[in-house]
Amino acid sequence: MFPYKTSFKLDRQSSQALYIQLSNQFIQFIKDQKLPTKTKLPGTRTLAELLDVHRKTIVACYEELTLQGWVESIPKKGTFVHSKLPELNPEDYSEAVIAIHEKEGFYFYKSKALQRKNAVQKEGVMYLNDGISDTRLTPIEEIGRTYRRLASKTSIHSHLSYGSTYGNEQLRTVLTNYLNTTRGLHITKKQLLITRGSQNGIFLASQLLLKQGDVIVVGETNYIAADETFLYTDAQIERVGVDADGLVITEIEKLCKRKNIRAVYVTSHHHHPTTVTLSAERRIHLLNLAKEYGFAIIEDDYDYDFNYNHAPILPLASHDTNGNVIYIGSICKTVAPVFRIGYLIASPSFIEEAAKLRRIVDRQGDALLELAFADFINTGALDSHIRKVLKVYKARRDLFCNFLQEELDDFFSFEVPKGGMAVWLHLKKSYSWKEVAVVARKQSVEIGDFTRYDSMQTGHNCIRVGFASYTEEEIYELVKRLKRAMWELKNKN
Known part of the structure; x- marks a missing residue:
């Protein structure tokens, strides 16, 4: 006979009702076949006495089990484990306790294109990044006040339900006007889709443009x-050179004569990762090629606002008269990565299709966040924030580059970037980043996955190192740690 009295464990301090605790344990015993099908259960009074609970608790437990289909009540005979339950065939886990979810019992697809892992952050370690904003400069109080003001309006409830897959209407209107003014665009609201940052825009565009075997440059x-993202579509990536003037467009022209090019991806303002700017001559050449051969240009203008030596260069999209450019940008870089607001700009029909796709991967954005940023832009707060952080980041760029040159000129070379938030750092050929990563770790500096900057394995020996997220003191500390690491490597060699 099943040992009811010793098998059930009841926690009378738990917020979970006793009858639910009992029900869950009964279900587990049935699944484990410790209580097989057709087993007669004790009467409610008997079990109540055995477990020292009120009879109503047992009645409620049996009712719950009956509703869930685990037991059945037969008039004048009693309550039984349901006779039609299929038998489970669990593996024998008597040697060790293993959670069921640790190993799936089904096949699923894995992508070879998505192999990167997130680093686990450790206290006291300085992590190199490839150019992110300093979240400590985020105008969080001002954004918070905007949220509170919006939340206090009686009309706010209309924004709490399902909204447009194109994004909040007010933000679309504000962004249309703002981008027309600041980027030299000539668009209407129908040409703009709000996204969850630039990456979301790249994904949507790639899904609409590329299928297996399609060529993207x-x-x-x-x-x-x-x-x-492009490899995830099973597209074929063709690579062209990058020099001081950006993508080598003559190489793209040669490709166009041999292959059917579907799209060209370009970070025209500050090429990622090298930080170089696509020259005016090459911009015109690329636009002419797109018109002639009918391919799309995915222009990722991820850090348009950060220029230190001159005014921002207008994007390719501002010169596009033939509808070839898909323009992508975001507010995330400018304010803080957590605020996932970006935009995708293209023809109305392309935007309509992107909105349809978005519906099944991300039904809509955060309406309150989008409303808050519509207000943030409209009141001039975004421009004010940009002016403030530009001064800070320029000072950090100058300090980082000067200190790096003074202390580590024997090991590194670089061009001072005209904009952006990172330096393209060239390690002299006597050393490898693999060696540097090992000695840097001893100084509590994590270089990160340096191989991602040279996927073609050309051996350029460069990585991208951000400076904007470090304070003056942190820049001094980072360079000092790198210096100790490099001298250890030099002495070892």
């Missing part, structure tokens, strides 16, 4: 997340 060095 990128730089020999390129933004790794874009590469992964």
Whole structure:
């Protein structure tokens, strides 16, 4: 006979009702076949006495089990484990306790294109990044006040339900006007879709443009997340050179004569990762090729606002008269990565299709966040924030580059970037980044996955190192740690 009295464990301090605790344990015993089908259960009074609970608790438990289909009540005979339950065939886990979810019992597809892992952050370790904003400069109080003001309006409830897959209407209107003014665009609201940042825009565009075997052209060095996104579609990536003037467009022209090019991906303002700017001559050449051969240009203008030596260069999209450019940008880089607001700009029909696709992968954005940023832009707060952080980041760029040159000129060379938030750092050929990563770790500096900057294995020996997210003191500390690591490597060699 089943040992009811010793088998059930009841926690009378738990917030979970006793009858639910009993029901769950009964179900587990039935699944484990400790209580097989057709087993007669004790009467409610008997079991109540055995477990020292009120009879109503047992009645409620049996009712719950009956409703769920685990037991059945037969008049004048009693309550039984349901006779029609199929038998489970669990593996024998008597040697060790293993959670069921640790190993799936089905096949699923894995993508070879998506192999990168997130690093686990450790206290006291300085992590190199490839150019992110300093979240400590985020105007969080101002954004918070905007949220509270919006939340207090009686009309806010209309924004709490399902909204447009194109994004919040107010933000679309505000962004249309803002981008027309600041980027030299000539668009209407119908040409703009709100996205969850630039990466979301790249994904949507790639899904609409590329299928298995389609050709997309990128730089020999390129933004790794874009590469992964294109490879995920099973597209064929063709790479062209990148020099001081950006993508080598003559190489693209040669490709066009041999292959059917579906798209070209370009970070025209500050090429990722090298930070170079696509020259005016090459911009015109690329636009002419797109018109002639009918391919799309995916222009990822991820850090348009960050220029230190001159005014921002207008994007390709501002010169596009033939509808070839898909323009992608975001507010995430400018304010803080957590605010997932970006935009995708293209023809109305392309935007309509992108909105349809978005419906099944991300039904809609955060309406309250989008409303808050519509207000944030409209009141001039975004421009004010940009002016503030530009001064800070320029000072950090100058300090980082000067200190790096003073202390580590024997090991590294680089061009001072005209904009952006990172330096393209060239390690002299006597050393490898693999060696540097090992000695740097001893100084509590994590270099990260340096191989992502040279997917073609050309041996350029460069990585992208961000400076914007470090304070003056942190820049000094980072360079000092790198210096100790490099001298250890030099002495070892």
